[in-house]
Amino acid sequence: MIPGPRAAAAVAPPAAGTRGEAPLLEVEALTRHYAVGGEEVRALDGVSFHVRRGEWVAIVGQSGSGKSTLMNILGCLDTPTGGRYRIRGQDVAGLSDDALADLRNREIGFVFQTFQLLPRSTALANVELPLVYRGVPRGERRARAEAALAAVGLQNRARHRPNELSGGQRQRVAIARALVGEPSLLLADEPTGNLDSATGDEIVRLFAELHRRGHTLVLVTHEPRLAARCPRAIRLSDGRVVADGAGREVAALGAQAAGA
Template identity: 75%
Template sequence: MTAENGAGPDGRLIQLQDITRVFHVGGEEVRALRGISFGIAKGEWVAIIGQSGSGKTTLMNLLGCLDTPSSGSYFLNGKDVSRMSDDELAIIRNKEIGFIFQTFQLLPRETAQANVELPLVYRGIPARERRERARAALEKVGLGHRMHHKPNELSGGQRQRVAIARALVAEPSMLLADEPTGNLDSTTGEEIVRLFEQLHHAGHTLVLVTHEPKLAARCPRAVRLSDGEVVADGTGREVALYYNNPLPAQAAGGT
């Protein structure tokens, strides 16, 4: 089933419906996700927040098409990806998702420009177009003047900007960031958050996975997980404020 206009059944860019994920470990059944349902509209900036063991990493892997659910449906940009084969998921990942990792995941011997070009290489984009698009992406994150530098010649914040440019260069449907400020000091982390704010205002769809309430508070919306279930869905400030306390009823409804 595929919806029209590049959206899921209800018109959202992302729609999860009753998602479960069960792992079998040593003969025991571990239910990492227990009936997750929510949607994300195009252009939204959403934090997925939860403590260790909450299920947020499992959910991130599903959102990033690195895994498939045990049951339930996941629509991404109008495609039901929940039952796709590994080869089909690889195509979706390359086309629809820009990944941003805590540890940057840059090739150490390549320049910033070459690192940013990498997703376009997998798409078979000609070299001249790759260079032009990589240059534009690096300029967008404020690193046009550092495109010929290698990762060991860049600061931590600059390396994360290269990683963000790499995620942007293929013009994906969403950017999926895993603890994007986790390896940065507070000042540099603030710079990266401000960059995410700029990308959000430019219309990009951002999903940030984090355990940090301060980061979630900067997002317009946050979805909190606990024991594999959504326990809060509200503004980032509300969910972060009540991270260790009961959430007011008006902030606890799903979206």
């Protein structure tokens, strides 16, 4: 359960976007090519789409579809070979490594399949970590981390270490850590991949609640079932967008293609 407004205030998202507002994410004719064994591999081959503030979007595709490469570019962990990627109007192409890191730390909160928690640190210390890197004073970062844990229903587990938490609780800690910096975008990579079905459903319900509160969510997954829970899904195949629409419809197309 997500607590009331006071606890959530410290991790409140920006106001939801409107039709007249520029998209939060702009991906235009994006390409990413690699040289492998003397051959050129087109991991992304002309990908285009926009994401507005407050949207919840799944990027779905099988292994080799290009979704991991796209996630790395959306997360400012990589830069495209061609085309454009803008986040809040800023083009990532040509940015230095330091500028990319700064953009990533300011605008993006990451949620990973394997949680990526420090095993010897408490849940609270793990959530505080992004604010430590930003130089936020200790008292402020402690208060913000406590509010972020409350926002994912783990205020009573703040002093527990990861090995004292269930898989679902660890993922909630990871989500709180992603939220604590008040990012423009929450980017999740296979967020239910290490969880059983029931626990995975709990995490999806949490994402739905965050979406209801106005957060912008992009989930990268190979699971049509997860994509079907999202209001919108974009399906990749061989580095290209082959479907972009309602999550249930795109997921159904993917299931049909897999059964063909």
